Amino acid sequence: EAGVTQFPSHSVIEKGQTVTLRCDPISGHDNLYWYRRVMGKEIKFLLHFVKESKQDESGMPNNRFLAERTGGTYSTLKVQPAELEDSGVYFCASSLSRTEAFFGQGTRLTVV
Amino acid sequence: AQKVTQAQTEISVVEKEDVTLDCVYETRDTTYYLFWYKQPPSGELVFLIRRNSFDEQNEISGRYSWNFQKSTSSFNFTITASQVVDSAVYFCALSVLSNTGKLIFGQGTTLQVKP
Numbered sequence: 530e531a532g533v534t535q536f537p538s539h540s541v542i543e544k545g546q547t548v549t550l551r552c553d554p555i556s557g558h559d560n561l562y563w564y565r566r567v568m569g570k571e572i573k574f575l576l577h578f579v580k581e582s583k584q585d586e587s588g589m590p591n592n593r594f595l596a597e598r599t600g601g602t603y604s605t606l607k608v609q610p611a612e613l614e615d616s617g618v619y620f621c622a623s624s625l626s627r628t629e630a631f632f633g634q635g636t637r638l639t640v641v
Numbered sequence: 642a643q644k645v646t647q648a649q650t651e652i653s654v655v656e657k658e659d660v661t662l663d664c665v666y667e668t669r670d671t672t673y674y675l676f677w678y679k680q681p682p683s684g685e686l687v688f689l690i691r692r693n694s695f696d697e698q699n700e701i702s703g704r705y706s707w708n709f710q711k712s713t714s715s716f717n718f719t720i721t722a723s724q725v726v727d728s729a730v731y732f733c734a735l736s737v738l739s740n741t742g743k744l745i746f747g748q749g750t751t752l753q754v755k756p
Contacts, residue, residue: 538684560742562742562743564744564746571732571747571748572734572746572749584741629688629691630742632678632685632688634683634684637684
């Protein structure tokens with residue numbers, strides 16, 4: 530069974546550009562979460578989808594971040610325009626229940 | 642509010658030593674889950690264990706063991722006879738059912754096991 534897959538694994542963009550991260554959850558997992566780890570700090574929650582609906586987006590840092598989950602399958606996280614402080618590792622996780630989440634390998638975003 | 646504290650930022654041990662990673666959590670919820678994840682150099686987060694708040698039994702899995710104590714709000718992780726492959730960043734995390742299942746992570750502890 531395929532795990533959570535994230536694309537790309539690395540992305541380097543210039544300040545002001547747009548970047549879109551993609552997450553393919555484990556098939557059948559209704560819950561999908563985005564997290565971010567910035568500058569070696571703790572991993573912080575960004576938002577939670579249940580199927581295609583945003584259940585909790587309290588962790589989204591500002592309106593430059595837009596997350597979507599088309600048809601309740603894969604999800605995208607767009608940063609537009611990117612700023613230097615957006616650099617970090619973005620993790621996606623999926624789960625059947627809310628008690629155990631499986632993580633992808635993360636996307637390392639570097640804004641220069 | 643929930644919080645997880647991993648006071649040890651970095652730990653360095655020599656192979657075959659035992660090492661304990663500390664985790665202290667805060668929550669007012671009575672139903673919650675505690676987790677440990679491992680992040681090896683390859684970058685992915687690997688699930689190690691989940692405990693619920695009603696089960697204080699310690700758990701052992703090979704060289705890994707976990708000590709859950711509600712009285713001190715701690716969920717410590719011990720690696721016995723450490724190996725170089727144990728070198729990684731280890732994260733402790735908390736999830737409360739009243740909070741959509743999202744994880745609150747500690748800052749992570751970087752473990753380096755030297756040969």
